[in-house]
Amino acid sequence: MNSAIGRVGLWTAALDTEPATRVRELAAEIEELGFGALWFGEGFGRDAPTQAALLLDATRRLVVGTGIANVFLRDPIAMAAAERSLAEAHPGRFVLGLGGHRVDDRPLMYLGYRVPSAGRAVATMSAYLDAMDAVPLQGPPPAVPARRVLGALGPRMLDLAATRTDGVLPYLVPVAHTEAARARTGPGGLVAVEQAVVLEPDPGAARELARAHVGAYLAGGGAYTRNMLRLGYRPDELAEQPSDRVVEALVAGGGPRALDAIGSRVRAHLDAGADHVCLQVLTADPTAAPIAHWRELAALGRELS
Numbered sequence: 001m002n003s004a005i006g007r008v009g010l011w012t013a014a015l016d017t018e019p020a021t022r023v024r025e026l027a028a029e030i031e032e033l034g035f036g037a038l039w040f041g042e043g044f045g046r047d048a049p050t051q052a053a054l055l056l057d058a059t060r061r062l063v064v065g066t067g068i069a070n071v072f073l074r075d076p077i078a079m080a081a082a083e084r085s086l087a088e089a090h091p092g093r094f095v096l097g098l099g100g101h102r103v104d105d106r107p108l109m110y111l112g113y114r115v116p117s118a119g120r121a122v123a124t125m126s127a128y129l130d131a132m133d134a135v136p137l138q139g140p141p142p143a144v145p146a147r148r149v150l151g152a153l154g155p156r157m158l159d160l161a162a163t164r165t166d167g168v169l170p171y172l173v174p175v176a177h178t179e180a181a182r183a184r185t186g187p188g189g190l191v192a193v194e195q196a197v198v199l200e201p202d203p204g205a206a207r208e209l210a211r212a213h214v215g216a217y218l219a220g221g222g223a224y225t226r227n228m229l230r231l232g233y234r235p236d237e238l239a240e241q242p243s244d245r246v247v248e249a250l251v252a253g254g255g256p257r258a259l260d261a262i263g264s265r266v267r268a269h270l271d272a273g274a275d276h277v278c279l280q281v282l283t284a285d286p287t288a289a290p291i292a293h294w295r296e297l298a299a300l301g302r303e304l305s
């Protein structure tokens with residue numbers, strides 16, 4: 001799978017606002033542009049397996065990955081069935097990325113596996129994987145086994161991914177985290193890294209886009225903040241107005257030489273042990289698919305593949 005997925009892909013949350021016909025057109029063009037994979041987030045639009053099916057049906061070679069499917073929005077029976085169905089219908093082209101945040105604080109019970117309440121992320125994910133594996137699925141098995149990765153940040157979740165899944169999909173991480181992820185995942189696991197990028201040529205506007213994006217994730221002091229603290233960043237750098245050092249570590253590009261800066265960052269992740277880097281383009285309108293920017297990035301993807 002690590003070779004099939006290619007070295008450069010895209011990550012986007014913008015497909016939910018597009019009609020299905022436009023999503024199919026975008027997926028087909030992304031494939032023709034030469035990107036190895038298309039990853040998408042899950043919010044309040046299409047549910048992850050439905051979106052994956054739409055993208056897979058519209059393409060022939062492109063790897064499609066959930067980045068991530070929220071385990072708290074879906075019973076493991078439904079998740080396991082969707083995983084197997086998509087893997088069987090599209091051999092070697094679907095990756096199930098798992099992770100997410102709770103929508104309430106009630107303990108859940110799946111097939112006899114008690115999923116802990118909030119605050120115990122590793123135990124929760126372990127129990128969820130146990131429940132998925134216990135589902136007595138029916139129907140034809142996939143010709144290529146289904147692939148799973150975890151949206152892992154901390155060392156214990158990285159270790160769980162290394163022992164229970166095919167790899168990791170870290171989100172909003174600097175290059176230093178990629179090196180740590182590779183060390184804990186081992187040589188055979190997939191390390192696919194999301195990297196936010198800005199192609200805005202005006203340096204000031206680019207900086208504000210990047211700072212707003214990073215600040216939105218660090219404002220609550222949750223998992224992303226804890227991850228940056230583990231990597232040596234100071235608490236005063238991780239507020240709603242994060243420091244330039246933090247913003248530059250998490251977002252690449254901006255200014256008149258944006259493509260060169262993005263290329264350097266992708267190479268740094270690859271040198272640190274990543275198999276694949278999926279680029280998330282930040283724009284002033286996050287609900288609009290940034291197809292013009294994806295076209296600009298295509299040459300970089302082809303160069304590094």
